[in-house]
Amino acid sequence: MSLQQAIPLGGKGMDGVIKLALLAVGGQGGGVLTGWIEAVARANGYVCQATSVAGVAQRTGATVYYVEMAPAGPRAPVFSLMPAAGDVDIMVTAEMMEAGRSIMRGFVTPDRTTLITSTHRALAVSEKMVPGDGIASSDEVIAAAEVAARRFIAADFDALAIAQGSVISASLFGALAGAEVLPFPREAFEAAIKSGGKGAEASLRAFAAGFAAAQGPVTMPVVAVAQKMAPVGSARLVAAWQSLVDRAGRMPEAVAEMAVLGLRKVVEFQDLAYGAGYLERVEAVLSRDRAPFELTRQAAKYVANAMAYDDVIRVADLKTRAGRAERIALEMGAKAGNVVQLTEFLHPRAEEIVGLFPARLGAKLEASPIWMARLDRWFNKGRRMRTDSLRAYLMLYVLGGMKRRRLGSLRHAHEVAHLEAWLAVALGYLPANYDLAVEVIRCRRLVKGYSDTHARGLSKFDRVLDGIALVAGRADAADWARRLREAALMDEEGKALDGALATVRSFA
Template sequence: MKALIDHLPGRIHEKPISIAILAMGGQGGGVLADWIVSIAEAQGWAAQSTSVPGVAQRTGATIYYVEMMRPLDGKRPVFSLMPTPGDVDIVLAAEFMEAGRAILRGFVNPAQTVLIASSHRFYAVVEKQVPGNGVGDSMTVIEAAGIAARKIIAFDMQEVAERAGTVVSSALFGALCGAGVLPFGRDVFETAVRASGKGVDASLAAFAQAHDIARANPPAPDVKQGPEKRLPPLPVSAGHSQLDALLKRVRAEFPPHLHPMIYAGLRRLVDYQDPAYAQEYLDRLVSLHSHDRNAGGAAQTYSFTETAAKYLAIGMAYDDVLRVADLKTRASRFRRVKDEVGASASQILYTTEYMHPRMEEIVGFLPASLGSAIENRPRLFKALDRLVNRGRRVRTGTVLWFLSLYTLSRLRRLRRRSLRHGREMAHIAIWLDTALAHLPTDYPLAVEIVRSRRLIKGYSDTHSRGLSKFDQVLAQVPRIAGRPGAAGWLAFMNKAALGDEEGKALDGAIRSFDAEIEGGVRRPALSTP
């Protein structure tokens, strides 16, 4: 066995072997630290583990620190309570950005540190809260690890653990053993797992597979940024007369390369409302495609129609209280949550939802006349808002709350008579008319106007903020239109609007355009962020 101490002769007699473990809540970092301590103590070594809680942005990220050393002359060594930057022998990271965090903290150095990391990703809050794509670039971590670490072993240990029915700590322990960086045999590691007495078979299965992968010295890490999006092809039949009529119409009225995107839109809207609503979607899309064809869209592979097919479906399937109630009472959601928490078939699982609807959402799903009447009475609106604006914790697994939400979701037949629906359809009409007005003269600008719809997403306050940004961007179209690189400017503003929640980046992009009008700012290149 090639132990860590081989690269530093006599080191074992000088100072302890230091191991830093970076893990998030639920990944078994504490168990992993205990296992490492137990294997050291089983071999007559002295060992100590400590932990430093992290921050909520990493879902309870914690640094566990272990030091181990063979006692000298019968004297127990004095161990450090925290890892020292630049002097850590082994870093175990339970998620790939945790490896990056270890590098930033200075725990990894090229002369000494072996970095063992799972290559999967769990996104931090700061990555999720950005309106656009806020995911950190894993390639930066890969490049940094290649420079910062003496050796790196990284593969998807989360997948290994999930296949075995356990958590990633078991796979990390196996990778630690397979890497051969500690002077202990495999049997010592496995004995520590058996001694824990919980989920032993699953833990040993993950341990064994990870051990073999690490021992084979895996290539450079293949970091998964997320599931690859693939649109399903248009089926021959859906087995339902109304749905088959929709499919037949798609084949007859649109070129084949547009079929997957349009089919995705149809599926979304049938699930959201009904086949008749999907027919309305096709009616609008046929009209848009006709304008696209007349504007020479064939030379652009009808990108205007394809973009409209995506964002029109998203716009028509807006989130409202009926949709929220529907999603929270679906059997598929209960199954997914049960799988995520690892509940067994014999266990009863309750989910507690925090629901905080605003009066605007409640008025919005009322019939248009009634909703308008309440809105036009400020005192009544404020009184009702005080009544409902308290927030409730709802246990959707109980009969009362499940039936309440389920009944609410069944009211979607009334959605098209609601105040909110009328406003959404009017807003969609203005958006599409704006795009069509520029389609004959500036095809790229028209496509980017359609793409601007991605600024609107979510529910309640999130929707309101997105809608405000969308209206700000669309208000710039008359100023941008007719200028060279108009589509590039609009894409620049859209990207800025997706860059932060407060809209400061969008304000800066608009000021940049103002400066360009005055002369002196280089126009951004056409892009489709």
């Protein structure tokens, strides 16, 4: 949590009217929060007006709720319908990037505005579309807020609310009360919640958590669904797991932490023997590395990603895991007694289907245009499956249970061959150019996802490695490798990569 204390806000704008704006998206309870603010103002002798302008759906715009209030008097005040830049006393945002947008729009000013925001992220479509890491920096927003606002209060109000079985509107209402920027006592805010009736008890708990967060440092709760559970199983399996962890822990400090995380990932993907194979690959890289061991550290990360690839079995396994339905219901805000229907969209290509076959049979089918066309005709169509129904759930459950057959499948054979070839290329550059070897290891981040996404990633990966081969003899080869990789991550179509490769070919 970040809390910057400042001189308390006088409570009213220059015209005697308190002006409060709220930015929230669907499901965050912006309308409920606005209603509570209106209720507490009117119950305490204030006249109040609230308006809202809906944003565009799918995270391209938040709804702007605007409240103006003033003490009741002989003359009715004239209220504005929308907030104006430089004329907002209190700005409340239900997500970190909305705080950034409020600053960009001029609603937050250092001479008068108290900014209250939740630090959690609800990713925008534009952030999800980027092939690489398109997530905007929260640190930059926090830095801007500390400069732009007169007083800045930030905490993960979403986590606070979920921990109390409520939603973020209640914890933000508590933060508004705890900030003491409205001339009303805490009891008045709580009375507004109680008047709502249904769900008031959970809302009051979330209100109290938000109030405490605004008043001073708090220990943020860990949401139960996000907790990392310790391994469970028979004593023999737990002992074998601990032996692998100890083995990873004996690696240099710069590598050990990443190796343990990678080990956990591959064991969860397959089994303990698969985890031992992961450590063997990392140790093989380590045997050729030197301090500060950056090559092995990167290999520990990306070898794990390569070994825990997304196939049909893994997708089915993830969709039928214990607790998934409860987590989705929690995220959707479903209450006890609500019926939650869950529809999965599946669109497997012929390549995914043939990848499930034993390697030898699968290779024969893959080499046959007739069979590939037939499989594509049978399976390459969008399917919607209701996994809250027994039939669809059992189909995916059985498919996800084919984990033991995975290592003999054609898809696994392809993944192992690609993994070994990639490591051979990277280590081949090691004697002459250490930094280039590290950059080739990092290029594995281009390969991710499932179905068409995976195919596009593989294509970009191969093209980047071809480009690296053209500049491998140059002193700045590592820098060019990084540029090619970053170009491949810039857009889905690969246009930036095309331009970067054209540049490389022009002088190589």
